[in-house]
Amino acid sequence: MIHAKINHIDVVVEEGTTILEAAKKYNINIPTLCHYPDLHINSDCRICVVEIDGYRGLKTSCSTPIRDGMMIKTNSPRVLNSRKTVTELILANHDVNCTSCTRNMNCELQQLSKNLGIDTSRFDNVLEYKDIDDQNPSIVRNPNRCIKCGRCVDVCQHVQGMHVLERMGRGHDMDISPAFGLPLNDQSCSFCGQCANVCPVGAIIEKDNTNLVWEKLHDPTKHVMVQIAPAVRVSIGEEIGLESGLISNGKLVAAMKHLGFNHVYDTNFTADLTIMEEGTELISRINNGGTLPLMTSCCPGWINMAEQEFPEILPHISSCKSPQQMFGTLAKSYYATKTNMDPEDIYVVSVMPCTAKKYEATREEFSVDGKHPDVDVVITTRELGKMFRQMGIDVNRLPEVEFDSPFGITTGAAALFGASGGVTEAALRTVYEIVNERPLEDIVFNSVRGMDGLKEAEVNLAGTTVKVAVSHSLSNARKLIEEVIAGKSPYTFIEIMACPGGCIGGGGQPYGTTNEVREHRLASTYIVDGNMIYRKSHQNPDIHKLYEEYLQQPNSHIAHKLLHTDYQYRKKRT
């Protein structure tokens, strides 16, 4: 154990503990900026400096291991002046247009400046305005707000293995940008949005679609319906000031109605539908010698990566559209027919935990008639929170309201789609019972739950043991993909989610998404599943009704036309 003093307070911590961690343990707060839990320590911003007796200069507490007998000061005039000066330097190369920034009142730089008591500007502003990259449907990159902390670089390179963002140039001209300063659209960006999630300021944000939604909500000629993804309900609480992981289903529906949506639906319904289609596809590929392993297709971030980087893998990917797109298709076909509405009058909004979903909705092939998109617009969990704030809705005080029909009933299996491993668990519950023609005794597959990046499970299908694998974070996915391409994959079914933890850790989720927060959201997801009356997709009576009334059976001609797609190699998206 290490014995040291911080601000004259005795601290005892384990060897290898950083000064920052040691201070935190003793409730001594050291401000940070580039530091982010779960990411590498770059120690670039130099905000967390402390003074140590006998050491040259100041040391960054995030990167300096505490040593026996260290005398550390986190509050000396030299430390406070340095922090303040470094922050002033950042502000002097920033557009400091706080009130017109998405992150106003929710910005780590702003908060830091306030806490440090910065009320004057000693330095001339030296910002040279650069073009804002908003040429794609998902992510906006505003270099004028970038503080070059490197969090986005770390998450893009090390968590996602994408290497789209990098530090370019040097000295004062050092910028964080995609190669050659080109827009994200020209790069192999998956649009996963993890960069936006960890950005402490408004330099990388989602493409804000809230105005488009308001416009349609105020248009009396439009029937505006909204779908909410399973991962949104376990995180929206954080966005509106409640604790992380809080489930607010009925209140959420009520709040959406207050916003003015005509009908509020649950993406879980089409998650169940996805299981029916994808499960049937899996069984068919197993029985008919089709391409295996079958890989999931729900996650548009992963699809983007596959289409751009791994054309060899495309035949392995399930032809199913994602639940979001299946919902959109049904809205503009089944629902329109059922309600005698012109698809043109139906406007479908999705609330997703994901920025890549915005891109997915704009893909040409995802429209019923080539003109009207299945899903008209996508907003993230964060944007939904913004709309609630714009309306002044206090979600917590609203009475519970049920989801609308005809897509009203959903299952626990569908709720699992929000968590990494959830699609697999849901699929296994259904495929097992269909193939083995007997009930699955233990429906919880613990081995595919949790935050491990690579997980696997086994299931017995008609006497054969079948191995399935789950990965989340694109860097983990690469390992499974490369194994498949090399023909060495031992798996029959592979689930891939681009974001850490799956959709609950998506790029459009509330700020402050750390692995600790992800664990809370995962726990909530499993509670939702456990509380459901139906926990297997094939038990969903509304799904049965849908097949009876419209789709006939899984993988029927009409189901294929509406609910399936194909993939193509695209070097660049533009």
Added chain:
Amino acid sequence: MVERRELTKRFDQINPEQIQDFLALDGFSMLEKALKMTPSEVRDEIRASRLTGRGGAGFLTSIKMDSFAAETGKKYIVCNADEGEPGNFKDRYLMEKDPFQVIEGMCISAYATGAQEGFIYIRGEYQTSIKRIQNAIDESRKHHYLGTHILQSAFSFDITIRQGAGAYVCGEEFALIESLEGKPGRTRVKPPYPAQEGYFSYPTLINNVETFCNLPFIVRIGGDAYRQIGSDFASGTKLISLSGNVKHKGLYEVPYGTTIRDVIFKLGGGTPNHRAIKMVQLGGACGAIIPDELLDMDIDNERFQIFDSKMGAGAIIVMDDSHDLFDIIHRNMEFFAHESCGKCTPCREGHIQLVKLIEKFIINEASQKDYDTLRSLAQVIHDTTLCGLGQTSPTCILSTMEFFPEEYNRRIAYRKRGGQA
């Protein structure tokens, strides 16, 4: 005698491209001697010598070396020949006038620490150095001073040249490693130190050219004898790159403890035209600027330590009274603003603000507040940056504030009087 030529003893005595010339003047005999000792015995001598790094930071070489020797498995030795400090040319001289000595120093170092492979990272502008060192490597290998089973011993070691594409910051050890790995030269956070996790995460020992060249010398006379040379603060000799307004510019080797005035006047012959010396910058662009009154201190006087600065890499740049102080520090800060890798905030954003503040002094627009901001900012950059570049670059500002206060006051007063002289 002011000079003591040990590292430079073969300069102009041998053809640097002929290994026979080197061998004739006891070249590689210290490697032979070292190979008869155990690696730890060699390290004992180096520890006893109290040799400090000659690249600028001036830490004890043995500390880095011992911790590197304790590492196991694949490990690398890197000779830092990315000499980029303005006013410094000692490493170029060492490589061009006695390249085999560099190889011998690296071999001794590798033997003492158990490394198998070495790189010499030379800045691309030094084409003659590259040519000479390459020839020295080839010749040494041909004569079994490099390669497998050197001199029939169990010791194997080889060296490859890597060229730097000309970034000042690549002289910083982690920026150098990143560059070796093929990445832009940007530094990394420490710990872990290169001796534990360096080139592609393997333990890596990085030393300056001059540091390596000291090893055959230490082996020759022994660590204790070596320690007798120099001053109370530093042992051995130091190569001094003397330039600026001085009659005999050039490279000189002197024992630590020699005064700056002796170097400038006895070796350099003083200023041409007998103009008064106004300022002398020590160590290079990131070194302290001192007035004539301080030239009697020796080249490693503890007085330098008020700026955490010693002799740096060994430059002495003499400036006579035709020079303007603000012009000099402005040029230095523009240099650092350009050469900063841009990774950490105070260095990236700080230097450009230093330049702007100094410009206010140049155009007589600076106020007392600007002076305070300049001092505070220089101190913060010195205190908080990630690597040695920003930690040392403000030294020239802080030293001029200390030693030339009247220059600052005069400019501030000029503004106060509304521009009246």
